[in-house]
Amino acid sequence: MSLSNKISKILDYFQRPEKTSRCAKERLQIIIAHERGSHNKPDYLAALQQDLLNVITKYVAIDREAVKVELERKEGFSVLELNVTLPNLE
Amino acid sequence: MAKIIVITSGKGGVGKTTTSASFAVGLASRGYKTAVIDFDIGLRNLDLIMGCERRVVYDFVNVIRNEANLNQALIRDKHIRDLFILPASQTRDKDALTLEGVSTVLEELSKTFDYIVCDSPAGIERGAQLAMYFADSAIVVTNPEVSSVRDSDRMLGMLSSKTKRAEEGRDPLTEHLLLTRYSPKRVARGDMLSLSDVNEILAIPLLGVIPESQAVLRASNSGDPVILDKESDAGQAYLDAVARFLGENVPHRFIEEKGNWLKRLLRFKEKEIS
Numbered sequence: 001m002s003l004s005n006k007i008s009k010i011l012d013y014f015q016r017p018e019k020t021s022r023c024a025k026e027r028l029q030i031i032i033a034h035e036r037g038s039h040n041k042p043d044y045l046a047a048l049q050q051d052l053l054n055v056i057t058k059y060v061a062i063d064r065e066a067v068k069v070e071l072e073r074k075e076g077f078s079v080l081e082l083n084v085t086l087p088n089l090e
Numbered sequence: 091m092a093k094i095i096v097i098t099s100g101k102g103g104v105g106k107t108t109t110s111a112s113f114a115v116g117l118a119s120r121g122y123k124t125a126v127i128d129f130d131i132g133l134r135n136l137d138l139i140m141g142c143e144r145r146v147v148y149d150f151v152n153v154i155r156n157e158a159n160l161n162q163a164l165i166r167d168k169h170i171r172d173l174f175i176l177p178a179s180q181t182r183d184k185d186a187l188t189l190e191g192v193s194t195v196l197e198e199l200s201k202t203f204d205y206i207v208c209d210s211p212a213g214i215e216r217g218a219q220l221a222m223y224f225a226d227s228a229i230v231v232t233n234p235e236v237s238s239v240r241d242s243d244r245m246l247g248m249l250s251s252k253t254k255r256a257e258e259g260r261d262p263l264t265e266h267l268l269l270t271r272y273s274p275k276r277v278a279r280g281d282m283l284s285l286s287d288v289n290e291i292l293a294i295p296l297l298g299v300i301p302e303s304q305a306v307l308r309a310s311n312s313g314d315p316v317i318l319d320k321e322s323d324a325g326q327a328y329l330d331a332v333a334r335f336l337g338e339n340v341p342h343r344f345i346e347e348k349g350n351w352l353k354r355l356l357r358f359k360e361k362e363i364s
Contacts, residue, residue: 019280024236025287032243032291 034073045069052082060086092200095207096225098249100241102212104233105270108306109328110209111139112317113229116332118173122204125164127176127195129221130211131186134178141168141313142175151179154191160198169318185216192220214248223254227264229297233271234283242292266297268331273302274347285345298331300324301344
């Protein structure tokens, strides 16, 4: 073991691990802000997925599993991710 | 007219029944005639915490169904003359509670009591909704832990929309935060949400902080609410919280780590550096 390695090990010993309480607070702030705004609204993701599927099948023959809708909540905004796997068009 | 207080949390196991028992004892020992009602139908536990489990004959559901009158069902506390317990039914299902039934019981109690403490069950089902429906004040019991804080926020949403006061457009009920199982040591280490973290997120007035304490388990073992253990930190914290609830200005305790000055100095230095 090199000297610098030893020193860094010793320093590590004195370093505090990352504080999980900060992580807890941030996660709570995001999820609660989101739930306060939306907990009375219906869960529309399933209906949205069905509608998207209907629109896409008007143009391309795809199967039901080919559309994935995901929602990620971030601070101040949400990301709606739409993932469509189209069949190989040859 | 009695003042109706609901002790609620959403999440189970955070200290609702412990708090209901101690608050009821605290209010009654100040001379207010107090009734404490267990709304947890099918899973009653307030009787155990209050140490009157062997004296239960009739219960809340018997009264609602007119199988017994209120005076037969109320159990006088073994320590304090002005304190009465209305136990939940242990056998019937939770749908036995009805809005009319609860309303009638609370109205009758209101004629002679000063305070009615409603010990809510966990969850957001009928029992929890009825426990909060008629309330004038709510004490939201929260642990410094993510799932408890989230559930408390959900309960605050329900308190502001699904209570009689909200439906009738009257003044909203008063909300109080009671942070329980708090460990200043773990907060200082960064392993636990701090009082100010929780306060910032839930944004309701702080009634008190109950430290994590061995006295709480000892109290439930013996069936004497922890507020009676006046030597203990938790007992004193409950006494303080009751005093604050009654409008007294009592400084908060048990929110700083006990310990030697060297540790604190080191921690202070560390904060300065980071």
